Amino acid sequence: MEIKKINLDRKNLTSTYIELRQDLKPILNLARNTKMTDFKSPWFYGAIGLSSMAIAVLFNNEMNSKTAINDETITLKKQKATSSIKNNIQIDRSYNVNS
C-alpha cells in the first residue's frame, strides 16, 4: 500500500466534537437488520451445503437409472437382432437342403 499524503499540523478535532457525533441507535438498528440476513451464519452455509448435496445425489441417481434403461434397451435390441439373423440363416439352410 502506498502513502498518498503527509499532513503537518492538521487541525485537531476536539473530544467534545467527537462525542457529539456518537450515536449508538443507528448502529443497533443496522446490527439488528444485518442479523436477520446473516449470510455468514453456520446455519445458512449448513442448509446450502445439505441442499446442494441432496441435489447432487438425486441428479446422480437419475443419471444412473437412465443409463441402466439405455443398457437394457441396447441388450434387448442386440438379442432381437441376433435371433433374427439366426432365423434367417436357418431359413437359408433349409432352402438349400430343399433345393
Added chain:
Amino acid sequence: MTVNPFYHHTNQRLEEELSWIRRAQKDPESFGPLYKKYHEQIFRYIYQRMDDEELAFDITSQVFMKALNNISKYEYRGVPFSSWLYRIAKSELYQAFRDRKAERTVNIESFHLYEIIEEIDDDHSEEKKRILFESLAKMKEKDMQLIEMRFFEKRSFREIGEILEITENNAKVKAFRAIEKLKQLINPKQ
C-alpha cells in the same frame, strides 16, 4: 519516551469492562458503555490515517456494528477490549483503502518530528526537520504504521503487538528496524 496510559488498565477496570462485555453478549442493547468508552479512541485511530472526516466517522460506526454483530464470539484474553476493536478498525480501514474509498494519509504534528529527531539524531536544526519530513514520505507503509503507533500515538509495544497480531517482542524488533530504515533515509552515507 512516555507511553499513552489509555491502554493500560488496572485489574478492577478490566473486570468492570468484562462485565459490560458479558452483558452485551446477552443483550446487544447493553453495548452502550463500551461504545461510549471507545468511540473516540477508535475514531482518532481511523482519522489519523486518512483525510476524510465524514468517512472516518462512517468507518468508526462500521467498526462498532461489526463488533456488536460478533460480540458473542469475543474471548477475553486479559487485555482491554480496545485491542479487539483496533483489530476490527484496522481491517475496516485497510478495506476502505483497497476499495479506494479513502487514501492512506499520515498526519504528523511538529513536536512529533522533534521527538523523532531527539531519538535518532543530535542535530535539531530546521534543515534536519525538513529532511526528516521528506524521509517519512519515502517510507513504506508497513514501517510507517509502526512509527505512527510508537512515536505519534505513543503506544506501548504490548499494545502495538495486540493491534498488529504479533508478539510484544516482535513489535519491538519491527519498530527498531523501522527506525533504522528511517535513519538510513535521513543519513544515507552512514
